[in-house]
Amino acid sequence: MNAKTSKLRDLALSVVSILCLISLWLVLSSSRPDFFPTPQMTWERFIELIEYPVSKVSILGHIWASLRRVVIAFCYAVVLGISLGIAMGWNKKIRAAVEPIFESLRPIPPIAWIPLVILWFGVGEFPKILLVFIGSFIPIVLNTMTGVALVDPMYLSVSRVFKANTLQTMIHVVLPASIPAIFAGMKASLSSGWMVVVAAEMIASKSGVGFLITRGSESYDVALILCGMILIGIVGALLGVVLTLLERWLCPWTTKKEK
Amino acid sequence: MDNKERKVMLRLENIAKSFYARHEVFDAVSDVSIDVYENEFLTILGPGQCGKSVLLNIIAGLEKPTKGTVDFPASSDTTMGFVFQKTAVFPWKTVMENVELGLQIKGTNKKERREKAQYLIELVGLKGFENAYPYQLSGGMKQRVGIARAYCVNPDILLMDEPFGALDAQTRYQMEEEVLRIWQAEKRTVIFVTNNIEEALFLGDRIVLLSACPAKVKEIYIPRLERPRNNIDPDFLALREEIEANTDLAL
Numbered sequence: 001m002n003a004k005t006s007k008l009r010d011l012a013l014s015v016v017s018i019l020c021l022i023s024l025w026l027v028l029s030s031s032r033p034d035f036f037p038t039p040q041m042t043w044e045r046f047i048e049l050i051e052y053p054v055s056k057v058s059i060l061g062h063i064w065a066s067l068r069r070v071v072i073a074f075c076y077a078v079v080l081g082i083s084l085g086i087a088m089g090w091n092k093k094i095r096a097a098v099e100p101i102f103e104s105l106r107p108i109p110p111i112a113w114i115p116l117v118i119l120w121f122g123v124g125e126f127p128k129i130l131l132v133f134i135g136s137f138i139p140i141v142l143n144t145m146t147g148v149a150l151v152d153p154m155y156l157s158v159s160r161v162f163k164a165n166t167l168q169t170m171i172h173v174v175l176p177a178s179i180p181a182i183f184a185g186m187k188a189s190l191s192s193g194w195m196v197v198v199a200a201e202m203i204a205s206k207s208g209v210g211f212l213i214t215r216g217s218e219s220y221d222v223a224l225i226l227c228g229m230i231l232i233g234i235v236g237a238l239l240g241v242v243l244t245l246l247e248r249w250l251c252p253w254t255t256k257k258e259k
Numbered sequence: 260m261d262n263k264e265r266k267v268m269l270r271l272e273n274i275a276k277s278f279y280a281r282h283e284v285f286d287a288v289s290d291v292s293i294d295v296y297e298n299e300f301l302t303i304l305g306p307g308q309c310g311k312s313v314l315l316n317i318i319a320g321l322e323k324p325t326k327g328t329v330d331f332p333a334s335s336d337t338t339m340g341f342v343f344q345k346t347a348v349f350p351w352k353t354v355m356e357n358v359e360l361g362l363q364i365k366g367t368n369k370k371e372r373r374e375k376a377q378y379l380i381e382l383v384g385l386k387g388f389e390n391a392y393p394y395q396l397s398g399g400m401k402q403r404v405g406i407a408r409a410y411c412v413n414p415d416i417l418l419m420d421e422p423f424g425a426l427d428a429q430t431r432y433q434m435e436e437e438v439l440r441i442w443q444a445e446k447r448t449v450i451f452v453t454n455n456i457e458e459a460l461f462l463g464d465r466i467v468l469l470s471a472c473p474a475k476v477k478e479i480y481i482p483r484l485e486r487p488r489n490n491i492d493p494d495f496l497a498l499r500e501e502i503e504a505n506t507d508l509a510l
Contacts, residue, residue, distance in 0.1 A: 154347045157321050161341040162361045162412065172360060176351035253350045253392050 037223040042230070045223035054215055054224075057207050063235060065207035069125065069200075070193045070239075073132035077189055081137050082182060085144025090174065095145065102138060110135030110196045114203055123204040128197065135196035136189035143188065147181025148174055180254045183247045187240060194236045209235070265296040267332045268416055268448045269318065274327035275473075276313050286473035287313045288324075293467060293476065295416070297333065298446045300439075302463030304453060306507050310474025311452045312344065315420050318450065333415070340409030340447075342419040346401035348393045348408070354380060355389040357404050361412035372411075379407040382441055399430040406438065410445060419451040423458070435461055439486070456502050460495060461488050471507035478505055 022039055029036040037045070049059045057065070088095040113134050121127035151174055159169045201210025209232050216224030247254065276288040288310045295301050305311040316322040318329060319341050331337040340361070348357050355373070358380055362372035380389055383403040393401050402422055409417055419438075423431045435458060442449055453459050459466045466480040482488075482498055489495060 152347075154343055154345065155349065157316075157319075158341070158343065158347050158349075158360075159364070160321055161319055161339060162364045164364045168364050172352075172364070173349070176349070179351070251351060253394055 035222065037226060042223050042226045045221075046227050049224070049227055054212060055206055059231075062207055062209055062212055063231065065211075066194075066197050066201065066209045067235070069128050069197050069208070070132055070190070073129045073197075074136055074190055074193055077133055077136040077140055077193070078186060081140030081185070081189070082144050085141045085182075085185075086148050086170070086174065086178075088141070089145040089148025089178070090170075095149075099145075102141060106138055106142075110192065111199045114200055118204055128200045128205065131200045132193045132196050136193035139188035139192060140182070140185040143181050143185025144178060147178030147185075150181070151177040176251070179247075179251050183243065183251075183254075187243050190239050190243060191236060194232075194239060198232055265299075267294045268297050268337070269293075269295040269450075270328075270330040270332055271295075271314075271318070272328045272330070274314065274317060274324045274329070276310075276317060276322065277325045288317070289473035289475050291327070291469075291474065291476055293479075295448060295450060297448055299464045300442060300449045300451065300462055301465050301467065302451045302453060302459040303467045303469060304456060304459040304502070304506075305469030305474055306454060306471050309472040310469060311454070312420050314469075314474065315341075315418050315450065315452050318416075319418055331415075337415045338412055340412055340414030340417045342402070342405045342409045342417070342422045344420045344422070345425055346393070346398065346405055348401050348404045350393045353390050353392055354385055354396075354404050357393070358407045358411050360408060365412065376407070376411055379410050382410075382444060383407045384437070397430075398426050399434055402426065402434060403437070406441065410441070410447075414447060416448045416450065419449065421453055422451075424454075431458070436487070438462070456499055456506065457490055460484075460499055460502065461490060466502070468502060468505060477507075478502075 025039055029038045088098055117127045117131050155173050155177055159173045198210035201208035202214045205211045209228055212228035213225050271293045274291040278285045303311055317324050319339055359372045359376040383406055385403055423434050468478045470477045
């Protein structure tokens with residue numbers, strides 16, 4: 001079997017498995033559609049959602065509200081997280097001083113911060129962005145730190161023989177060598193951030209995809225709940241795809257196999 | 260060869276290096292003294308894993324000797340190029356970016372360093388691969404990039420640490436001839452570390468034979484063989500056997 005036909009076969013299998021999932025949904029929902037709307041009812045609710053805004057915000061507006069919170073928090077997490085991660089991976093003293101803090105905060109799920117953050121900062125935009133930041137910062141820091149600490153010592157020797165200073169060593173060796181680890185951290189961080197934003201919006205918000213679900217639950221609009229869930233899944237998956245494409249474009253060497 | 264008249268580029272005096280591991284002292288190098296002359300091709304031959312690379316790292320300034328001194332009598336500002344054991348070519352840089360790295364770090368302007376790098380890429384036979392990434396190259400080609408990169412800073416001394424150890428036999432022979440061709444085109448002082456007797460004998464103006472752990476200078480051979488050397492020439496084979504008989508067994 002050549003590469004092309006095996007690719008086709010894999011595609012066909014993916015389509016079949018999705019169809020199976022939808023059939024299962026169809027079978028399960030047909031007995032109590034008021035509890036579990038059928039795919040068709042969900043689709044109709046989705047079309048309605050496009051035509052009629054919920055809480056005066058269009059469907060794109062809700063997606064954008066959630067995305068905006070995630071993207072802002074993610075950018076802060078990337079910049080601060082990579083910097084701190086490099087410092088911790090490079091300097092053993094900084095690592096010894098800071099790592100225990102991270103290790104003790106890490107087991108606390110970001111969602112557990114929600115009550116405290118709302119108590120302190122209310123229900124505006126800032127507390128939500130802060131919550132997403134809390135959820136996305138830690139994976140970036142820890143992955144970057146590990147990546148930097150594991151740079152092949154031989155690569156560092158190359159830069160020492162050329163008498164590179166620390167900044168040059170960072171730019172030419174340490175950063176590119178730890179890019180795969182940094183991207184792994186960014187992917188973990190983005191999916192964690194997306195989870196947190198939905199949770200935060202479910203508890204206190206007037207917009208966003210998490211709010212859609214809560215609204216559906218409050219008004220016994222089960223199809224709206226399902227629409228919200230599916231949207232969350234699709235947008236979350238697309239975010240991951242964007243990062244993967246970005247990695248491929250920025251660092252073509254990481255995705256290719258050694259000859 | 261009259262060594263007294265030649266310029267000494269590097270003088271090692273009583274170099275010793277010990278490591279401390281698990282409350283034990285491990286001697287890697289002990290009392291090595293060698294003078295290395297300008298433009299000579301010196302091969303350092305030693306069995307097994309012991310001492311050779313450590314010695315080279317000490318010369319390069321990557322490690323400090325426990326005892327002894329490293330001197331550069333020719334100039335206090337001696338630059339060095341290093342070709343590493345495995346291919347330490349950076350996978351995130353193209354061939355061109357790898358080769359020009361040393362000059363970039365020194366702050367040479369782009370036009371000048373590109374010209375120099377282009378010349379060396381062509382010298383090592385990689386014309387047409389300037390924009391290729393290392394994953395697109397074979398092992399031998401990667402090591403050619405490593406050699407060009409080390410040459411690019413115009414080093415006074417070129418250090419090579421078993422550069423062809425990871426290559427298959429055929430590519431290895433080819434690369435040995437290549438490295439001689441490059442050395443003859445761009446004369447440098449070369450210190451080439453290997454555990455392969457044939458390789459040391461094929462390449463070296465002088466061959467420093469080290470003992471097993473800790474590494475000491477056991478003997479220095481000066482092969483009176485015309486270049487290009489032929490590894491089935493009776494004189495070559497005789498000297499090879501002599502060195503072989505004198506080499507410590509590696510564990």
